[in-house]
Amino acid sequence: MHIESATQEQLIEWEKELSAHYDKICRHELSLDITRGKPSAEQLKLSDKLDGILSADYRTADGTDTRNYGGLIGLSCARELGAEMLQVPVNEVIAGGNSSLTLMYHAVVTGYLFGFAGNKPWRELTAPKFLCPVPGYDRHFSICEQLGIEMINVPMGEDGPDMDLVEKLLGQDPEIVGIWCVPKFSNPTGVTYSRETVERLAQLGQIAGAGFRIFWDNAYSIHDLGNRVSLANIRSATLENGTVDSVLQFASTSKVTHAGAGVAFVSASQANLDSLKAQMQAMTIGPDKVNQLRHSRFFTEHTSLAEHMHKHADILRPKFECVLEHLHNAFSDADMGSWEKPEGGYFVSFNTLPGCAKAVVKMAADAGVKLTPAGATFPYGQDPEDCNIRIAPSFPPLEELDTAMSIFVLCVKLVSLRKKLATIS
Ligand SMILES: Cc1ncc(COP(=O)(O)O)c(C=O)c1O
Structure with a gap:
């Protein structure tokens, strides 16, 4: 279905057909949700052996009683897990609480209120800014919005953020204090x-301000x-460029x-x-070491990280295939949108024709399919083109995802057709 080359009669015919189909679906009063990237119950179950794994043995190999206070930077066995995930030396890892987002928030607040490594706190600048791919x-x-840190959009390409623009902006404005990066399966x-x-990116520390x-x-x-996708090691790259202080890395289980x-x-x-x-030190006496020990035992006694992640992949793969198949069948021979084919992570990103995303999300919601609000993937919730929609396939069972996707593609088609018709009538 090519709406650009179709005649007005064809467009009207298609619109009528699809509208009738949509009205029928609305009568089913569905309630489906593909909003957030949450693991499914089946995935969560893979880790249920965490429960009881300590069998009342709360001590680490070095005799630390994990039930008690202390250990600000976390257990060494937990830090080893972080070192394996991030491919960094264990002495450069802090194992914290349950959330990497909390650690990121903490790090931004540290830069804002106190400054890193003796540099000026960002709050003392006239207009501190972050680059946001x-x-x-x-x-x-x-996080940035809450602290009043201005955000500047940088488009993502196939290889990551537009680095020409990143370098240009940093060269022009010494008050750019950070950039958000999700470097693998963004x-x-x-x-x-x-x-x-x-x-x-590792060379940015040579262009940017010290903070x-x-x-x-x-x-x-x-x-x-599927096959492991490799990501270059940013720590090694910064070591080679003399910019090792310019990066903070985060991960979680x-x-x-x-x-x-x-x-x-x-x-x-x-x-x-x-x-x-x-x-x-001012914020906490230490993290939940009992949970850290449970995780360390789980990944030494019960399974390895690699084996465990293969099991996740086996559950997730058919769901990604389902989403991609719907998009392929509906739009590979059409001019109504484009999408990425990720080899991992939690999302499929779909771009509608400009000015259609909000309408698609609304139309899907009216038919009982909840999508991430259009604009959510942009600073201040404002997608300048109103075209990006994030699809999160992990949580619903496959059959529900299948139904949700058939409604999604129907909504994309209808909104695109109606928009085109509005411009020619
Ligand atoms: C890119 C990214 N970072 C961080 C998080 C949250 O991680 P955590 O649960 O460790 O706070 C998510 C969750 O969706 C995410 O997509």
């Missing part, structure tokens, strides 16, 4: 940054759906074990870790 992760943007595009992009930090949120570092009850990690240079620890 778009579409991106809404919760990153919420949320929502699924893009993995190329080696060249990682190399150029500038890359927030390297490697949330999907081990979430491959949220989408590995139990979401919301996992262990989160931050890794950085000693100078950055010292800045983080200085603030953490």
